[in-house]
Amino acid sequence: MELLQDRIKDNNNMCFGCSQANPIGLKLKFTLDGEICRTEFEAKEEHQGWNGYMHGGLIAALLDETMAWWLWFNDISIMTAEMTTRYSYGVPINTRLVVESWCEEVKRGRLYLMAGRIILPDGKVAVRANAKFMKTELK
Numbered sequence: 077m078e079l080l081q082d083r084i085k086d087n088n089n090m091c092f093g094c095s096q097a098n099p100i101g102l103k104l105k106f107t108l109d110g111e112i113c114r115t116e117f118e119a120k121e122e123h124q125g126w127n128g129y130m131h132g133g134l135i136a137a138l139l140d141e142t143m144a145w146w147l148w149f150n151d152i153s154i155m156t157a158e159m160t161t162r163y164s165y166g167v168p169i170n171t172r173l174v175v176e177s178w179c180e181e182v183k184r185g186r187l188y189l190m191a192g193r194i195i196l197p198d199g200k201v202a203v204r205a206n207a208k209f210m211k212t213e214l215k
């Protein structure tokens with residue numbers, strides 16, 4: 077049986093977050109470690125908002141994608157329906173970031189309440205996100 081994660085990895089995938097072929101994408105690669113989906117990312121100059129810090133919209137994209145991949149690893153096809161992001165510390169460029177996501181609750185079999193966070197090298201959680209993902213058919 078073809079899994080969703082394999083379909084997403086195929087050559088036609090130009091996703092800004094995870095495609096390895098998108099020239100302006102983040103080229104993220106994910107692992108599922110127990111109940112935690114994880115990726116690493118290092119923002120560069122082109123990802124900046126304020127000088128030296130990653131752009132908040134791109135931070136949200138990083139978290140959105142990591143939460144989505146938890147669901148794809150579990151073979152659940154979804155769209156983001158709602159997302160909130162709490163930015164506690166600036167996310168510096170040229171710094172190794174760990175991004176994690178997990179599922180907190182499933183409502184009515186279709187609405188997945190997800191959470192994510194970005195961890196700095198010193199262990200501080202710079203950003204937290206919560207999102208609702210709705211189960212859909214993959215087009």
Ligand SMILES: CCCCCCCCCCCC(=O)SCCNC(=O)CCNC(=O)[C@H](O)C(C)(C)COP(=O)(O)OP(=O)(O)OC[C@H]1O[C@@H](n2cnc3c(N)ncnc32)[C@H](O)[C@@H]1OP(=O)(O)O
Binds near residue numbers: 157187212
């Ligand atoms: C191959 C390479 C790929 C590679 C592809 C890689 C892509 C990675 C992308 C990462 C993920 C994204 O960013 S996705 C892109 C950003 N997201 C989007 O564009 C989503 C746009 N929105 C939609 O498509 C839609 O609104 C959906 C799918 C979210 C829901 O539409 P729907 O299926 O018609 O559902 P709808 O009838 O509206 O609602 C059903 C029930 O859920 C409730 N409901 C609806 N929204 C919410 C909500 N936010 N919070 C609570 N409840 C909600 C409704 O009240 C209703 O309750 P009741 O009446 O049943 O009680």
